[in-house]
Amino acid sequence: MTALPLATEKKLGLVIDLDTCVGCQACVTSCKEWNNGGYSAPLSDEQPYGADPHGAWLNRVHSYEAGEGAKGRTVHFPRSCLHCETPACVTVCPTGASYKRGEDGIVLVNPDTCIGCKLCSWACPYGAREYDYTDGIMKKCTLCVDRIYNETLSPEDRQPACVKACPTGARHFGDLGDKESAVSKLVAMRGGYDLLPEMGYKPTNKYLPPRPRKADALVGGTTPAETIPATDGSPAERLFAWVDRVLSA
Amino acid sequence: MNPAYSVILFTTASGAGYGLLVWLAFSVVLGGTLPTGNLAATALVLALALVTTGLLASTLHLGRPERAWRALTQWQTSWLSREGVLALATYVPAGLWLLVQWLWPAAWWILPALLALLAAAGAVATVWATGMIYQSLPTIRAWSEPLVAPVYLLLSLATGAVLLALLQAGFATSWHVMAILAAVLLIAAGLAKWLYWRRIDAAPRSWTVESATGLGSIGRVRPLEPPHTQPNFVMREMGYAVARKHASTLRMMALGAGFIAPALLLLLAASLPPVPATFAALAATLGAAVGVLAERWLFFAEAQHVVTLYYGAERA
Structure with missing residues (x-):
């Protein structure tokens, strides 16, 4: 059903740390690998070795530059479904293939009933839904619903593939509806925020901002590559100063 | 947004067809008599042909057209679903109207007028739903x-x-x-x-x-x-x-x-x-x-x- 649950028991989602993400794309490829054989399988590619290769991927990592000069920095920015509390992608679906689960808030597409009208992709501000040109239906992040409840996996592996793959620990998975959960505490501590809050979709996933740079951090372009240390007045320093004066004469 | 030709053809052709249905209905109701048999039948057939062409074209942009019937189920939240339901519902009075016009031209004018009004109401509602698909995004x-x-x-x-x-x-x-x-x-x-x-x-x-x-x-x-x-x-x-x-x-x-x-x-x-x-x-x-x-x-x-x-x- 495309009617949204009034409230969900849990709000499972991701917390993504933009301070530690290094843009290695490991989450992207592990997502593709898992989901090419999982719930949403297949995740087809078009012309993978041709002139115009493209395909359905559920997780994309952009790199942006933010700020100018000494304040400027590179930020790697993973983008996937945010499992919103009020996802218009679900309510616009004419078939009921798109739905939001009442028990954990995960937004899913039923691959057996989707007609591939693509209207949900129009309704999503975050570009989270991609059309599979070969399969003829919409694909999106499942929060690895076939991993997180999978009792054939060992408990430590019951996490989304992207979270497991991240080498820097920039991705965290948990219940954002529980104020005492590790992810909720992390969001509170680091000032986690919503993307495009003005659209009113109330995303579950949160982003942690890059930490402010330390005052004495070396920044390209503003600090000379070589510096002359100040003299401390020791005999050796005075000897070198004399040599410097003689050579400069 | 990428202008899909099937959607452009659908919205323009079915839009014109539904508009034709509306004015034909008005001419029946206001005229108090059936328009000349040939004209009314031709106009009705043209309207339904345009609408049907449009609806068929709209299924061309679906990845799984064979599942299109499922789009009739979520009318409670989805304007696209409402459009589908209204489009199909409009066929009922419009089809009956065409039958009366064709098989029973001497019918008391109230009967085709009633069917015409229902078809016109369905036509207006369908086009409105089409517009709302876009307006609601x-x-x-x-x-x-x-x-x-x-x-x-x-x-x-x-x-x-x-x-x-x-x-x-x-x-x-x-x-x-x-x-x-x-x-x-x-x-x-x-x-x-x-x-x-x-x-x-x-x-x-x-x-x-x-x-x-x-x-x-x-x-x-x-x-x-x-x-x-x-x-x-x-x-x-x-x-x-x-x-x-x-x-x-x-x-x-x-x-x-x-x-x-x-x-x-x-x-x-x-x-x-x-x-x-x-x-x-x-x-x-x-x-x-x-x-x-x-x-x-x-x-x-x-x-x-x-x-x-x-x-x-x-x-x-």
Whole structure:
């Protein structure tokens, strides 16, 4: 059903740390690998070795530059479904293939009933839904619903593939509806925020901002590559100063 | 937004068909008698053919057309589903009306008039639902506009009136009122469209890449490296901008060739004998078709989706 649950028991989602993400794309490829054989399988590619290769991927990592000069920095920015509390992608679906689960808030597409009208992709501000040109239906992040409840996996592996793959620990998975959960505490501590809050979709996933740079951090372009240390007045320093004066004469 | 040809064909053809259904119904009800058998049957068949062509075309853009019936189930939340339900429901009175018209032309006029009214109500509701599919999307500023659904309805009524005027002139049965009405509707639709364009041009583009990424506190945000080397589905579907550089020229062409010229031709047709009037109405129909196709193309091509912020647009 495309009617949204009034409230969900849990709000499972991701917390993504933009301070530690290094843009290695490991989450992207592990997502593709898992989901090419999982719930949403297949995740087809078009012309993978041709002139115009493209395909359905559920997780994309952009790199942006933010700020100018000494304040400027590179930020790697993973983008996937945010499992919103009020996802218009679900309510616009004419078939009921798109739905939001009442028990954990995960937004899913039923691959057996989707007609591939693509209207949900129009309704999503975050570009989270991609059309599979070969399969003829919409694909999106499942929060690895076939991993997180999978009792054939060992408990430590019951996490989304992207979270497991991240080498820097920039991705965290948990219940954002529980104020005492590790992810909720992390969001509170680091000032986690919503993307495009003005659209009113109330995303579950949160982003942690890059930490402010330390005052004495070396920044390209503003600090000379070589510096002359100040003299401390020791005999050796005075000897070198004399040599410097003689050579400069 | 990528203007899918199937969707452009669907919305323009079925829009004209539904408009034709509405004015045919009005001519039955207001006339108090059935229009000449041949004219009414021809007009009804043409209306249903246009609607059916449009609906079939709309299934062409589906990835799984064989599952299209499922789209009738979610009418409680989805305007697309409502459109499908209303479109199918409209076939019932329209089909019965055609049967009565064809098999029982001597029927008491109340019966076809009642069926005609029901069909007209279904037609108006279907076109409104089509407009609401677009108007209800908050992600596209140019569509999330109160004029979108009214313009869809006005264009449908105007193109339907043009078609009925053409048929009436072709059958040489009192086309004057319909021709003048069609001209008035075309001018009204053109005006509404012009107002719509003024509104979307003046709308503030307050969504920014800084808000999309949340990185505005650091400073201005611009893309450094894209996540993929070739455009993905999101860019192909939502990042379409080819026609924008020609937008103002195309707008003027659509207004001139699609609304003003056909309106003048129809006014001319109202004062001519049947045969030249038919040719004038035919020219008006062709003009209106070109105009409405250009208008629909622009409706998609000019619409910027908020997701473009992630792919290099600074504002949306």
